[in-house]
Amino acid sequence: MITATAMTIDSTFSDDQQNNDESNNTESILKKLLTNLSTLNNRLIRIEKIVNDLQQCHRNDQQHHQEISSMMNNQTLMANCHMRPNRHIALLNQQDINGEIQLKQISTNPIPIISMKIRLQGFKVGCDPNLNITDCNTETTTTETLNNNESTNERTAFGMHIHEGSDLSYDCQSVGNHYNPFNMTHGAPNDTNRHLGDLGNIYADQNGFVHMDNLQFYDLSLDQHDSDHYIVNRTIVVCEVFHFLKKKFNFMNFFNQIDP
Numbered sequence: 001m002i003t004a005t006a007m008t009i010d011s012t013f014s015d016d017q018q019n020n021d022e023s024n025n026t027e028s029i030l031k032k033l034l035t036n037l038s039t040l041n042n043r044l045i046r047i048e049k050i051v052n053d054l055q056q057c058h059r060n061d062q063q064h065h066q067e068i069s070s071m072m073n074n075q076t077l078m079a080n081c082h083m084r085p086n087r088h089i090a091l092l093n094q095q096d097i098n099g100e101i102q103l104k105q106i107s108t109n110p111i112p113i114i115s116m117k118i119r120l121q122g123f124k125v126g127c128d129p130n131l132n133i134t135d136c137n138t139e140t141t142t143t144e145t146l147n148n149n150e151s152t153n154e155r156t157a158f159g160m161h162i163h164e165g166s167d168l169s170y171d172c173q174s175v176g177n178h179y180n181p182f183n184m185t186h187g188a189p190n191d192t193n194r195h196l197g198d199l200g201n202i203y204a205d206q207n208g209f210v211h212m213d214n215l216q217f218y219d220l221s222l223d224q225h226d227s228d229h230y231i232v233n234r235t236i237v238v239c240e241v242f243h244f245l246k247k248k249f250n251f252m253n254f255f256n257q258i259d260p
Contacts, residue, residue, distance in 0.1 A: 079104075080102055083099050090162050097120060097122045113218055118213075120209070156204045157203055161195070164178070164234060166233045169223060
């Protein structure tokens with residue numbers, strides 16, 4: 001009887017151990033499944049991101065091709081002018097102007113029209129004698145550049161012109177006169193009688209930035225076949241003072257050449 005009782009106890013203990021082992025195995029399997037599911041979910045998230053990036057790239061490519069196609073159909077011509085300071089004047093009069101002027105023309109238009117986008121910075125503004133600025137050229141009225149009304153809002157105005165030459169060896173001093181192929185008198189950019197190079201004024205804000213978009217100028221061309229109005233490889237000059245529209249200034253401060 002004692003022997004039989006001992007065998008019964010051993011058998012019961014063995015069954016309990018087996019159940020515990022099975023439970024541990026189940027928990028281990030569940031943990032592995034959860035880990036695998038988490039890993040799979042992370043991979044799916046990465047795959048989804050890759051798919052979204054590819055779709056965005058495809059959309060960007062389509063947009064780029066549409067823009068190129070539109071440009072080809074419209075025969076859009078473009079040029080850039082990277083501005084730099086005039087270093088051949090007195091140091092106190094120098095201004096660290098930099099930035100870019102972008103020019104665009106749809107050559108299929110019967111009348112050449114150039115659209116201009118200006119992004120410049122570094123202008124000295126106001127009437128600060130410490131900056132050697134003694135003349136206030138701040139305007140508070142509304143001025144018109146062709147078909148664009150530009151509210152100066154107490155911005156500082158600077159005259160801008162295209163000059164006939166491209167010799168930058170002495171900065172503004174070596175680029176020649178205003179571009180004036182028809183020998184007209186000095187005028188505003190929307191005057192019939194004007195230098196073709198008369199571009200009116202640009203306006204700097206109180207921080208010395210010039211941001212102007214879609215300025216349009218007639219009778220200027222980026223098309224080399226239109227020789228009388230062709231301005232590529234000429235020079236854009238910004239004057240230290242604003243443009244009186246009927247008076248010519250010879251003192252220039254910052255400039256650069258128009259590049260195709």
